[in-house]
Amino acid sequence: MPKKILLISRSAPYGRSTAREALDVALAASVYDQDISILFMDDGVFQLLKNQHSELIAQKNIASILPALPLYDIDNIYIHQESLDERAIVFDDLILNDMKPLNNKDVGHLLQQQDQLLSF
Amino acid sequence: MIFSLAVYSAPYSSQASYSAYRFTVALLNQGHTLHRIFFYQDGVHNGTSLATPPQDEFNLQNAWQNLAKHYQLDLVVCISAALRRGVLNDGEAKRYNKTSYNLAQEFTISGLGQLIEAAAVSDRLISFGY
Numbered sequence: 001m002p003k004k005i006l007l008i009s010r011s012a013p014y015g016r017s018t019a020r021e022a023l024d025v026a027l028a029a030s031v032y033d034q035d036i037s038i039l040f041m042d043d044g045v046f047q048l049l050k051n052q053h054s055e056l057i058a059q060k061n062i063a064s065i066l067p068a069l070p071l072y073d074i075d076n077i078y079i080h081q082e083s084l085d086e087r088a089i090v091f092d093d094l095i096l097n098d099m100k101p102l103n104n105k106d107v108g109h110l111l112q113q114q115d116q117l118l119s120f
Numbered sequence: 121m122i123f124s125l126a127v128y129s130a131p132y133s134s135q136a137s138y139s140a141y142r143f144t145v146a147l148l149n150q151g152h153t154l155h156r157i158f159f160y161q162d163g164v165h166n167g168t169s170l171a172t173p174p175q176d177e178f179n180l181q182n183a184w185q186n187l188a189k190h191y192q193l194d195l196v197v198c199i200s201a202a203l204r205r206g207v208l209n210d211g212e213a214k215r216y217n218k219t220s221y222n223l224a225q226e227f228t229i230s231g232l233g234q235l236i237e238a239a240a241v242s243d244r245l246i247s248f249g250y
Contacts, residue, residue, distance in 0.1 A: 003240050017204075018250070021161050024200065028232035034240050116239040118126070119247065 003115040004035045009044040011120060013062040014054060019047050022120030023065055030072035038069065039102070039110065041080035045087060048079070048094040063095045078102050078110065123147050124155045124238035127163035129249025131180045132173070136249030137166050141183055143246065148191055156194040156238045159227075163249060164207045167197040169224035181224055188226035195227045196234045 007026050011018035029036045040048060047062050054061045069077055079099045084090070091097065102110060111117065125144065129136035140157070148154060159166050171181045188195050197207060206222075209229050213221035223229060239245045 005236070005239050017161065021201065025160075025232055025235060029236045032233060032236045032240060034236065116242075116245045117247075118235075118239065118245070120128075120250070 002034045004037070004113060005029065005116045005118065006110065006114040007036065007038045008117065008119040009038060009040050009047065010042040012043040013047040013049075013052065014057060014059055018120050019044065019062060020060070022118075023047075023062065025118060025120070026069060026074055027065075027072050030074065036074050037076035037078065037110075037114075038074055039078040039080065039107070040099075041083045041107070043083075045079060045083045045089060048096060048099075049089070050093060050095050066095055069096075076100070078107075080104075080107060121243045122153045122155050122241065124242040124245050125157045126235060126238075126245060126247045127157060127159045127166060127249060128161045128247065130162040130165040131171065133162075134249055137163065138178070138180055140246075140248040141180060141187070143248070144187065144193075148187075154191070154193060155242050156196055156234065158196050158198065158235045158238055160198045160201050160232070160235060161249075162205070164197045164202040164205055167195070167202065167207050167224055167227040167229075168222050170222050185224055185226045193226070196230045197223065197227050198235070199229045199231055202229055 009019060009022045013019045026038055052061050052063045077099045079101055081101045081103050125140055127137055127140045131137040173179050187193060208218060208221045209223040210221045
């Protein structure tokens, strides 16, 4: 039986490799027929900003990879509303627009539903 | 209960890898099953055979190897994370024309899928470091 696995991406897109390596986990997960979801929260919401120019720091553009997530069978993409609010980011600033916003209470509920958590 | 561990931090710099080691010893002593330990991000440095701490300090790399030998543990280093950080086995060193390799015995190099597979088949996946 497939397990519910939630990947929590909490790191800014650049400065550390954490965000990139979290995304690699999400993409690798697709071939294992598990129920994979991803939640962006804390500084992880910065990964979703439009107009990233990571080539100026010799990095691959994370925002250009994110739209591929649904192609990798990751259907549930969540974003933490309070994390957006704290950073004065609105939905129009984001590269994906079909994410489900969750408040603190929703996040708690989501975590409870999971079999495994991978937090980066 | 079936456990798997994910280790994300480098040994010595942070306590996370040592805590993972202590946790492994504890769960094996209690009779649980350890499916796999997956080393990812800076955790891949646990797999180098070249770490040489002073003799009066704990040698975590040796400790992993001894434990793996004794319990036939599956110690897996993520290939993409390892290649980027200069942790290579013989085969990868040859493939990329490197003059040497440094992956310690008892460790294997494999893909990220091994982390997902571990999450899928284990009752508990415990993460150490970030």
